[in-house]
Ligand SMILES: Nc1nc2c(ncn2[C@@H]2O[C@H](COP(=O)(O)OP(=O)(O)OP(=O)(O)O)[C@@H](O)[C@H]2O)c(=O)[nH]1
């Protein structure tokens with residue numbers, strides 16, 4: 001890609017297409033590119049983006065970008081986000097109209113990003129923006145820094161019993177089918193993490209469903225992993241997009257990664 005989001009208008013109508021490969025870095029001083037995937041988060045997005053800015057300004061002023069990748073939300077989340085452009089100069093907004101899917105959205109966002117560290121966080125306050133400075137600090141030593149619900153001090157907070165049970169089943173399946181990747185971190189299904197660009201650049205990713213971190217753990221060149229604990233919350237406003245079919249996606253994704261990893265060791 002020749003131009004970057006920094007050169008483009010605030011709203012881009014087409015995210016990149018083609019294979020899901022993050023390009024290598026052309027350095028421009030940006031340390032962190034944080035991708036926020038959104039679908040109908042109109043009630044959360046403005047407060048959320050302000051909260052992220054308030055956390056990142058003290059630790060990375062002028063050296064971070066926040067990229068909202070919105071899948072053409074009927075509630076016009078993309079428009080609400082773009083209206084904050086003058087208030088949050090680090091903000092870029094992509095309105096995707098050609099593809100829809102959470103896992104690909106995150107990687108499409110990274111393909112438009114310019115930072116040496118790439119990251120993702122949900123827009124509904126389930127991952128507290130306050131964990132971001134600690135994650136960024138971990139990246140001084142690690143290739144991957146994960147916000148973990150299961151590290152000491154973390155938890156599932158006010159999560160409903162059926163979500164806790166689903167989470168437990170998903171972790172158990174993962175430990176059986178993908179033992180190497182699941183042993184490397186306490187929370188391989190976290191939706192909030194940062195990864196060094198050069199650990200994934202040039203690698204074709206094949207995410208499916210909601211769990212992109214497994215993809216990074218198996219296919220990325222990850223030597224060291226850091227963790228920061230956090231207490232999970234129920235989403236603040238709006239409705240969940242998690243559907244039964246995502247659990248099928250999760251299962252097929254695990255099987256595909258198991259094949260890619262051979263005997264459970266990292267795929268290269
Ligand atoms: N671009 C894009 N973003 C999505 C899509 N589906 C969900 N998201 C966003 O991805 C994040 C995670 O989705 P959620 O619906 O919160 O899923 P969840 O956290 O597993 O479910 P809850 O616990 O009920 O919130 C949120 O920021 C969503 O707005 C999608 O198809 N495309």
Ligand SMILES: [Mg+2]
Pocket residue numbers: 122124126235
């Ligand atoms: Mg959520």
